[in-house]
Amino acid sequence: MAGVSTESLKKVETALTANTAVSPDHLAQELFAIADVIDNDGSLRRGLVDPARSEEARAGIVKSVLGGKVSEAAVNVVSTAAAARWSHERDLADALETSAVSALAISAEQRGGVEALETVINELLTFVNSVNGSAEAQSALTDDRATDEAKKKLALVLAGNPDSTEGRILVERASSTPRGTTPARLAESFVETIVERQHRSIARVETATPLTEAQIEKLRAGLSKAYGKELKLDITVEPELIGGLRVQVGDEMMDGSVQTRLNELNRSFN
Structure with missing residues (x-):
């Protein structure tokens, strides 16, 4: 708006x-x-x-x-x-x-303070990442022939069967009533609304290999300091990156992956 x-x-x-x-x-x-x-x-x-x-x-x-x-x-x-x-x-x-x-x-x-709210956020992000990682799930959730109830049931499975009432409501809403967008994008907007209430932002991180807890905390601290506000990390493992990280905060992308550097090298020879 x-x-x-x-x-x-x-x-x-x-x-x-x-x-x-x-x-x-x-x-x-x-x-x-x-x-x-x-x-x-x-x-x-x-x-x-x-x-x-x-x-x-x-x-x-x-x-x-x-x-x-x-x-x-x-x-x-x-x-x-x-x-x-x-x-x-x-x-x-x-x-x-x-x-x-x-x-x-x-x-x-x-109901449960910051911990309960963090659970809801993580449930939504599990749904988003599951959908984005599966062409079959995307197709099923946008199939006009499927009933809303069928989409809700699938969405809950993709979200890992959320424990929180709030997470279940939001996942079902995103899957059955996307209002002109896709279920994953709507769920992402729900996450953004929630974290903005806490004066935070989402940093979407793609990494070639899983990060340790120590690495995650170091990354969170460094990014939060760089952006001047606390960031919630949404981390996914993408082996095709080969090495390094790709980080997106809002519209800004920071790409330090090996794959990107190889692509840039290939373009320099064309």
């Missing part, structure tokens, strides 16, 4: 924080469902983002449509979202989906 939508998302996040004292996991499920309704109902979506309507009128639509059907907390969050301004129609549902992910992060924190 950009511009006015980014500022609006902050307002929604503030409303979310004020409404997650009780059952944040239930609130997340409601927000996911409401986002789906908005995605599928063009008339409702346009009414909720119509800048010609007053903030009160847009919030009033939410209360008339959702009142008595979902929790008061959900109505409060969605009313705040509807009263805000959005750069694009889709941004409203995107904001509700992001808020649902944040609600699940809050749920994990309330």
